[in-house]
Amino acid sequence: MRITVIGCGYLGAVHAACMAKLGHEVVGIDVDDQKIRELSSARAPFYEPGLEELLREVQETGRLTFTTDMSAAAGSDVHFICVGTPQKKGENGADMTYVDAAASALLPHISPGDVVVGKSTVPVGTAARLAQLVQDQEPTSHLVWNPEFLREGHAVADTLQPDRFVYGVSDGSEDHPAVAVLDDVYAVPLGAGTPRLVTDHPTAELVKAAANSFLATKISFINAMAEVCEASGADVTRLADAIGMDDRIGRKFLHAGIGFGGGCLPKDIRAFMARAGELGADQALTFLREVDAINMRRRTRVVELTRELCDGTLLGKRITVLGAAFKPESDDVRDSPALSIAAQLQLQGAVVSVTDPKALENAAKRFPELQFEDDMYEAITKADALLLLTEWEQYRNLDPYALLSRVASPRILDGRNVLDPEKWRAAGWTYRGLGRA
Numbered sequence: 001m002r003i004t005v006i007g008c009g010y011l012g013a014v015h016a017a018c019m020a021k022l023g024h025e026v027v028g029i030d031v032d033d034q035k036i037r038e039l040s041s042a043r044a045p046f047y048e049p050g051l052e053e054l055l056r057e058v059q060e061t062g063r064l065t066f067t068t069d070m071s072a073a074a075g076s077d078v079h080f081i082c083v084g085t086p087q088k089k090g091e092n093g094a095d096m097t098y099v100d101a102a103a104s105a106l107l108p109h110i111s112p113g114d115v116v117v118g119k120s121t122v123p124v125g126t127a128a129r130l131a132q133l134v135q136d137q138e139p140t141s142h143l144v145w146n147p148e149f150l151r152e153g154h155a156v157a158d159t160l161q162p163d164r165f166v167y168g169v170s171d172g173s174e175d176h177p178a179v180a181v182l183d184d185v186y187a188v189p190l191g192a193g194t195p196r197l198v199t200d201h202p203t204a205e206l207v208k209a210a211a212n213s214f215l216a217t218k219i220s221f222i223n224a225m226a227e228v229c230e231a232s233g234a235d236v237t238r239l240a241d242a243i244g245m246d247d248r249i250g251r252k253f254l255h256a257g258i259g260f261g262g263g264c265l266p267k268d269i270r271a272f273m274a275r276a277g278e279l280g281a282d283q284a285l286t287f288l289r290e291v292d293a294i295n296m297r298r299r300t301r302v303v304e305l306t307r308e309l310c311d312g313t314l315l316g317k318r319i320t321v322l323g324a325a326f327k328p329e330s331d332d333v334r335d336s337p338a339l340s341i342a343a344q345l346q347l348q349g350a351v352v353s354v355t356d357p358k359a360l361e362n363a364a365k366r367f368p369e370l371q372f373e374d375d376m377y378e379a380i381t382k383a384d385a386l387l388l389l390t391e392w393e394q395y396r397n398l399d400p401y402a403l404l405s406r407v408a409s410p411r412i413l414d415g416r417n418v419l420d421p422e423k424w425r426a427a428g429w430t431y432r433g434l435g436r437a
């Protein structure tokens, strides 16, 4: 099939490459000239494991091209909208500018029978609104809402072998003509057994909002338990192990630490609350306000713990922050708790040095006032305290003995609870975890 992918960011670039890998002829379209130039030379404009190899592989087949020219969409059977929906400035709601701009730029180029597929995370009601625009343009064309559930750092595998597909169509029926078209697009993963659900438009939109809200709630739940553990002398990691053994609860997403960040969970729960308010259902989601508050409290808690670790004052203390990305295997620093903590420490008088294997360039753009150091060993030299805030493999595997001679004081705060406290203490370090005595 011939496929258009509009928006070549974390979602669209991966989607375009994966659709070409599935055998389709794909054109990726983005307004950002620089991004298109990089993708056209098979370079990923951001770090995502396996993406660059995949871009090279599929571009050799000639099935994947990139352009800034929307008229290239003409002639495709299926058009995916993969642009961002960031949080509006100063408000909780989602900024729909990019989705609306993408739709209005695309519509003049669609042909009878084409299928427009929304993948961006949007407020419920968007699909019905866009479906009307599609119908007004081409009465035989359809709009499907097909939310994306990929995780950064695993985006290629999550796109090629997702847990499930959700197709939201206007009548919610399996017999809707767009269902067969999307089944052709995803023939390979469907053939391998990936389940798919057909729903109406609002249900498909809500599946995504509900899934991210549930994940955020799970993380904040365990972080709330961490607060109680800290107050009572218990250990949240053992508590999570024990409750996670109950199948109904499960151990995944019960890692207590500095909380969730990134371009999705924080803004998605806020946009969901804002939308529920508009629909008169705000009471249903007031718990998400608490989820958000627990999450943000973790950041303040880490600043306080660091102060304690540094004998009660941050003034002039040299603090090394290990990790700037919002999670490992990503260079994404959007709403990164690690960077937010680094900035707060700096504001309170500490001399902060941040290191990260992939995210320093993005971090420096967002927080130019912080000091960044590529070389981890340089970064920790003469540090009064180390803060492990993004659990990259190389930080998990640090040898406490090897670092001793580098630092001014052997003190470490493990913001992700990934180090072995006994090992670090045995090596002479003062170790603090989160939610652990």
Ligand code: UGA
Binding pocket: 121, 148, 149, 150, 151, 152, 153, 212, 215, 219, 252, 253, 254, 255, 256, 257, 258, 259, 260, 261, 262, 263, 264, 265, 268, 326, 327
């Ligand atoms: C999240 C969802 O997991 C995806 O399913 C969804 O498609 C995506 O948002 C999206 O809406 O596009 P992602 O933002 O890549 O994916 O990252 P997650 O793996 O969900 O992690 C989010 C944050 O939670 C990270 O800061 C991570 O460090 C933190 N986290 C995660 C915890 O603090 N504890 C945990 O147990 C798990």
